[in-house]
Structures are given as C-alpha cells and as structure tokens.
Amino acid sequence: MLEIRHLKTLLALREHGSLVAAASDLCLTPSAISHQLKELDHWYGVEVVNRRSRPVSFSQVGQRLLKLADEMIPQLQIAHTDITRIVHGQTGRIIFSSECHSCFDWLMPLLNQYRQQYPDVDLDFASGFEANPHELLQHSEFDLLITADPIALKGIEYFAIFEYESRLVLSQTHPLVRAESISVQDLAEETLITYPVDKHRLDIMAKLFIPANIQPKSIRTTDLTQMLIQLVASGRGVAALPDWVVNEYEQKGWVTSRRLDCVAQEGLRRTLYAGFRTEDKDKGYFDGFLKQLAKFSQKRQSYYH
Template structure:
C-alpha cells in the first residue's frame, strides 16, 4: 500500500514545508504531487498534513509515515550502494575452505592482509577435516576452495597458485633415509601417517600409491602437522607432505625428506572458484595476493 515514492514525498514535505517546493525537489508537478498525496490519504483513510498551514504541519499519521521513511529509505540507499559495489566487484561474499590441510601457516596471514584491503567483503573460513568442500563450492555454499585435486565440475574454474613437490618424510635413521628417492613399492611395508580425510583427497594415495597399485601396511591419522612429524621422528610411520612444509623440520634435523620417484612428484595447488565468479575483482585480488605471498615466502615452490 505504502510505496517508496510516498516515503520520499513525506521527507520532502518535512524538509521544504511547502507543497510547491516539495514537488520541485521530487521533480514532479505540484498537481501530480497533490494527486499522489490525496490518493495515499484515501488508501490510508486519514489526512497526512494540515492544509493551509505555513510551514506544512504533519498530522499524527503523517509523522508516523515520516518515521517509517527515516527508517526505510537509508536501508534502501545502502542496499543500492552495496549492489553497485558488487556489480563492480568491490564487495561481496568470500566463504572459503581448504583441502590442503598443511596450508594454514600461509593462508591465515593472507586472509588477515586481505581483510584490511577489502573490508566490504564478507569473508569466512571453514576448516573441518570431515567436510568435503568442492561439492559445497559447486552448490554455492562456498566461494573458494584451496585444493590440489581438481575434479570434473563444469561449474568450477581452477586458478593455479603455485607448484610444490610432494616428499616422503622418514626418521633420520630410517632404512629409507639413505635412498636418493622413494618408489611406491618402498611404502608397502610402512605405516602412512595422514590427516583424517578420505584417501581420495590425499596426494600420497591418489597421486602416488593408488596409480602403482600399492597398499601400505597401515594408516594412522592425526589432525596436526607437528604431531605427524613427531610420530615420524619416533619411528611410528612415514608421511607425505609438501616440500615447503617439510623444509622447516628437515632443517631442525627431525626428519629426512625424500623425493617421491626419481624425477620428483610435482603437484599444483589451485584456488577453485565457481566459473561465473572467476573474474570478480575481490576474488581475483585474493588469488593474486595468495599466489604472491606463497611464491615470496615458501621455500621450494615454483610458479604454477
């Protein structure tokens, strides 16, 4: 019943105090504005202002309608402003998750720097191990997923961040420590320590052991990278991690890192996004910031 134009009329009447001036402000004729007001008063069954007063005096219902205008019109203006920022890529939503669970140490600083540069972006992060994020990205629940395992979703685009080498970590005095590299068959009698996620989401299985038809002797899980390293150092198994993750622990003498195969096993880490959002400014900025930060700070990675 009450329309936005009616609310704007009430504000104009309040601000100008005269029907003629209100009509000029609203860019309508005085007769058109008078007709609009009479029509609204007819709908509401009451007068909105007292005629023949200078300046115009609002009635009780008129003041109530003015109060509504003061509440609603700023919200509409704000929404219009936000929509325009979204259209131009200055604002929006960026809900993200990771499949690379060793990425926390570079992802968190990237997120914090990004927040300060894009304060209008609603940013959130999900990190559950038992949560498969790519289907959630496909369905629109998420907006970006860090992954090294692209899957065949036609709705998704995979933007490369960097390349890294998957390496096998063993204790310094492990039987494999003196080898130049590790073959899949070398792990047939070993316990593999992994993050607690499905095998098809782990590089050591889907990119190394499974193609060779090799099954390890056992699998043990832990949620923390540092606990994984401690278990390897204590001869409770071996693990496969990116070279940039293992570099710190190798320098501390806790583990030895070996290439997976003679040529090394290089993988690409991607930022997966929905194809329809691929060129959005705030999303492209996050990807570029993450890529630059990683190439500058992570040892052993290379441009993807």
Template sequence: MAMPVRLDIRHLQMLKVLKASSSMKEAAIKLNITPSALSHRLREAERRLSTTLLYRDQSRITLTLAAQRLISAADTILAELENAEKEAELGYRGFDQVVKIGSRANMARGWLPRLLIEFMADNPKTTIEIVTAAAADPLEWLHGEGINLAIVSGKKPSGDVIAKHLFSDELVAVLPKGHPQTKREVVSAEDFYDDTYITYGIEIEPGHEYDLLFKESAPLPRKMINVGSLDFILEFVKLGYGVSFLMKSAVLDAVRRGDVDIRPLQAGGGVSIDCWAVYSKVVPDTAATARLAAMLERSSFALS
C-alpha cells in the same frame, strides 16, 4: 520428479518437542499452544503422511518408528535452517555475494588466509566462508553445490569444472628428530619400508603420495596407520612413532619449531604435487568465485 514435501517446519518442531516431553500437556506448554491445538497439529501431520506418529496413551508419549525417523532428520534440518537464518541476518549483512570455500586441511596453511584477506579488501561487497566440513572431499561438496570453490591437489580435475593451477608443492619425507635417514641429504620412499607410515587417508588418489611414490617404484611400508588429520600426523612423527610424506608447505611451521625434520625425495629430480582452485562451469552467479580463483592463480606463494 521429486515428491513434494508434505510437512511444515512447525510439524518438525512439534515432533522434537514431543520427544523431549513426558505428556501432551507439557509439549503444548513448550510450544506455547493449547493441548487441543497440539492434537490438531499432530493429526494434520499424520493425515499428510498417511501414517501414525504417536501411540495414543494417556499416561505417556510413545513415538512410532516413523516419528523417530522424522525426528532424526528434523535435528539436521532445523539446525541447518537456524544457521542459515543467522548467516542471513548477521553473517552476510552488507554483502552482495559470498564465496564458500572447501580445502584439504593440509593445503591451506601459511598462504590461503593472507590471500583471502587481500581478496576481501579488493572486493568489499563479497565475503568468504570456509566450510570445514568439506575438507574430507572438497570436489564432492563442489558437485553437490555445498561450496563454490574447491582447493585441491593431485591430478587436474575434469568434467563440468574450471581448474586454475595454483602451484606445484614439493613432496617431502617427514621424519622424527634423530631418525637415521636425517643423516642423508636426499632419501627415497623405499628407505622407509621398515618404518610405520602415518597418513591422513588410506584411499588411493591420482597424483598423490601412493601414485607418485609407491605405485610402481617402491613397496609400501610394512605398517600404515590412518590418523585422519595433519596435526595428528605431525604429533605422531614428533613422538617418534613413524614417518610420513607430505607437501612441504604444510609442514614448514613444524620444521621451524624444531618438532620434525624433512628430507627431499629423490625420484627423477624430486617429487611434486599440483594444487588447483576449482569451480563449476554450470552453476550460475559465479563471478565472485571466478575472480577469487583468478586472483589465487596470479599469486605467487612463498613455499620455502
């Protein structure tokens, strides 16, 4: 059973102000209370926690390690509360439901915004929020209830979730202009053993590049670098530093601009990655999320 929270928001605000003040008098002025009221509030917090938060010194404010740890948490808690209040006041005004979406950054380009606009037009009482912080691991955010819908790729997610298949996207080799392999119509992963492989993550995920290209059929390139994002991958490739293997839909804009070239990968007729819209079976009030997932599943995507 979780322990009850013993401090109030006003205690956290007090600690943040104390950290930024040179004296109790200055802190009291910032909080718009009397020094006596500030001392009372501080003693109340210490009593609730059974610990000391401030070393008593007439000349300066010296916070204990316990207070510093609370301030670290307060920075996150108060910032999130402020954002939530703004969303409640402004962002969700006139809406009955919000669907929070997390998607890998390299997946959503070129198709998701258009479909979300269409969904909101058909569901005027529902709004959409893209949670960019969830891009690194949308499924983890979904299980933690930080988002309602995860857009992911790879093998079909299992467990207490419903996964709607969206499309299968071709995996292609992404090459700098003038790379020797651009002279060929079709390439294979082993053709790039001597190239630098530029990727956005070195973790091994089922149904992704390592699983499809290197696990059994080809050795990994001798050198790999992780640059963390699709934009950086494309820039490194454009500058001729190396090659990558990405979903075709994610790189078409760069190809059209003439920044990079792509070639299909030969592995039994090509290599593709499945993409999914995933939401929880167990979280209540998923009607809007289910409608959006079904709409995405029905839609056809122009990936060429």
C-alpha cells in the same frame, strides 16, 4: 493513495521547514510539493501539513505519517543497496572443499583479505573429505575445490595456484636423516603418519608406494598437523608433507626433511589447482575471488623464484 514519494516529501519538509527548500532537495517544483500535500489532505480528509506556519508544522495525522516515514524510508534504502549489490555480483556464497588437509595454512589468510573487499559474501567449507569431490563440484554441492589432481569434466575449469614439493619428514634422530639415498624399500619399513584420507589422494602413496606396488609397514592417521609433526618428532613414524608446511616446523627445530629423489631427481613435485564451474565466472563476487587467487599465485611464484 499514500505512496513512497509522499513520505519522502514529508521528511524533506520536516528537515528544511519550507516548500521551496524541500522542493529543491527533492529536485521538484514548489507547486509539485503543494500538489502532493493536497493529495494527502484529500485522501485523509484533514490537513496533514500547515503550510502557512514558518517553519511548516504537522498535524497529528502528519506526525503519524512522519513516524511511518522514519521507519520505512531507511529500510527501503537498505533494500535498494542490497539489491544493487546482488545485481552487480557483490553478494552471494562460496562453499569451499579441499583435498589438501594443510591448505588452510595459506588459504585462511587469503579468505580474510577477500572478506575485506566482499563483506557481504558468505564463505563456508564443505564438511569432511569427499570420495568424489570433482563430481560433487560439477553438481553444485560446493563451489571451489582445492586439489592436486584435476579431472576433465564438462563445465569445470582448473586454475593452477602454485607448484610445491612434497618432502619426507623425519625426526632429528632418525637413521634416514644421514642416509646417502632413500629408496621406497627403506620407507616400506616405516610407519607412515598421515591424514585420514583415501590413500590414493596422498602424494607419497599415489606417486611412490602404489606405483612400486609396495605398502608401508603400517599407516597411522591424525586430523591435526601439529599432532602429526609431534608423532614424527617423537620417532613414531615418518610423513610426507608439502614444503610450506615442513619449512615452518624445520625452522623451529622440531623435525627435519629430505627430498624424495627416489620419485624423481627434483623430488616429488605437484601442482595445486582450484577447480570451479565455468558458469560461476560471470558472478562478480566469484570472479573477484579468482582474481585475488591469481594475485596470490603470482606473488608466491615470484617469491619462490
């Protein structure tokens, strides 16, 4: 019966032209090569390789088997490589979800770096903002959650990525820019411009307005950070954004920002976490992402401190 070893032997004979050289390449003896050729001759009832010619030549049947070998052996090698990568955790899929609308500013460059090391891992994002993302993570709807509000759930771990300050964003001409202090009552007179997410997941609502049992005059939403900044810059309202987002637009002179010291002396500070299932740490490609995230976290902390 025709076997993979026969096809490899025929390829080696074509490449080297003799039984001795082919045997050396395959780590076999010349007699073992000769025995394989006899098996083929017996199976097909004709001579497959003319061993008397120099270099060896192939009959019509031998040529057809070589064509088969050229098609099959590369595919087997690719499959072997793929299987090895799967077994060693080098391939898979990571689906991300984020409660932070502006996290893509730092997350996307990190993912681009990760793709260079793990090109066979499929990276994807859950669509939209879920109402109960922690439970969905627990039930494998996605694999990694970016959140500022970790919840203790069975089988879920959280990795602290970095601390940030949520700052009040104002137009350059807003009266509060020059105010000695800003109270929650001052902000209650403003239109709050924010992303279209549940108000309990907005830093300024969860840590300022809701505890004070006060609501802003109105809330206006937009999906895009640049549009949000444009609305603030044109005096349509105020916003609260993470410092890494605000810094970029302050440097451009589009807006200005103030510390929300009415929440605490150090401002409205939060910690961003990555939530994931404990069982996924055993996957090589997932552990690789966590290690890259840890390296990013260390670099960011050393930069800001």
